Amino acid sequence: MAGKKFVFASDSFKGTLSSQDTARLLSEAASEHFPGCECVSVPMADGGEGTTAAVVSACGGELRRVYVHDPLGRAIQAELGLLPDGRAIVETAAASGLPLLDAGERDPRRTSTYGTGELIRVALDAGAREVSVALGGSATNDGGMGAMRALGARFLDAGGDEFEGTGADLARVCKIDLSGLDDRLAQTTFVAMCDVDNPLLGEMGATMVFGPQKGADVAACAELEAGMRNYARVLADALGFDTTTPGAGAAGGLGAACQAFLGARMKSGVEQVMALVGLREALAGASVCVTGEGHADAQTARGKVVSGVAAACADAGVPCVAIVGGMDAGAATLRGVTAMVPTQIDAMPLDEILSRAEELYALAARRVFSLLAVRI
Known part of the structure; x- marks a missing residue:
């Protein structure tokens, strides 16, 4: 399915995955389901560490x-x-x-x-x-x-x-x-x-x-x-x-x-980072944007990467999917987020989530793109 453009704009998952790691895993999953697609990586942060x-x-x-x-x-x-x-x-x-x-x-x-x-x-x-x-x-x-x-x-x-x-x-x-x-x-x-x-x-x-x-x-x-x-x-x-x-x-x-x-x-x-890295320009012509962070909760709406990227996607008319390490109920209603996908399976212990971070993220990425393959 050539012609599809995907933008990857995740924060790091502190202590486990960098923005570059998530972009690599997302690119692999996207190419599996959309051969020949264009994958654009835009590393993100919220003004804090990293x-x-x-x-x-x-x-x-x-x-x-x-x-x-x-x-x-x-x-x-x-x-x-x-x-x-x-x-x-x-x-x-x-x-x-x-x-x-x-x-x-x-x-x-x-x-x-x-x-x-x-x-x-x-x-x-x-x-x-x-x-x-x-x-x-x-x-x-x-x-x-x-x-x-x-x-x-x-x-x-x-x-x-x-x-x-x-x-x-x-x-x-x-x-x-x-x-x-x-x-x-x-x-x-x-x-x-x-x-x-x-x-x-x-x-x-x-x-x-x-x-x-x-x-x-x-x-x-x-x-x-x-x-x-x-x-x-x-x-x-x-x-x-x-x-x-x-x-x-x-x-x-x-x-x-x-x-x-x-x-x-x-x-x-997050607004200044988006301006510096050119996220809004990268969203032009995108089919979907995938963002994410380590844990989404009520604070996510207050200047975190997922909320900033999702708002930019809403302004650009681009569907936005967030892959997160975990999430609380307060994160479920962010403007611009089409779907939020946690990487953890059931009630996994934290040490297991951290030790299997790359494997779990890769599985979540494949789930996202397998569903997208049916919908777009």
Whole structure:
């Protein structure tokens, strides 16, 4: 059945299958039932872990590994993506992520986003003039001070002495000196990839919502929130930034810094990935698109790959099938999803599902294309 075009746009199945793995298995199943069909692979991610690799795989370019500083200031290697046409992508998690710290090291009063700023600086050195910054997964609550310090901003106390820019420094900042800010920032377009709309302060802000998962106890959260209120006043006075802006609280306030210092536009992670990899263009003329992720639940509708791809398919008039590792009832009504197919069989133990991930996915892919062979 030559002439059929299938687009494969899945997220990775964390710890088991990459986007490239799922595309390979889908291509094999499609070719079995539709000999001579066209299979287009568009690796996807939602702005979290694995986003850089997925975008570079789809767009070409280079994964560059460089030395930067981790959340506690130790030298580590981290990757960024250098894309064609002067674009780059940086993951906050790569340099400032929570998994970089042991459980006993997690304390957002001590951590900094300095390494993320270093990655942005490397992108500028490489000639990037459009930089997408994925804000998920940070170990920090520094208001983005660390990252901005790496780009030339200085955060000063009442006596003019400079801070390192950790969470503990928020309460003591009195002035921001922008005289040394990298001149190239003004000639660069920034997009902050973010799937939360939390403001900087308050019960739904950076500290109170995300601080506990980064290691802050009740006392530490109170200290950090008081510090963030001081920082918010200084930020408003120096740059006129409204800290109630949705997304300002992302990545411990790095969302605020990206907007205030870099002029970044806030954009859904999956929407920006779709734009970078050209998913909407790839859907032109497609018979079916197959997407998927490791587990679909009520959160899938809130900026995850399946919901983003399905919505794009609905706009393009392309049927969308989602193959998922598992699913809850809350995932059954996503706009644009024609069918959702779990890979697990009955109530399989998790360790068996993980160990047989490729086999189970291949079986699900064959089921999908055997049904499609009857319907299209």
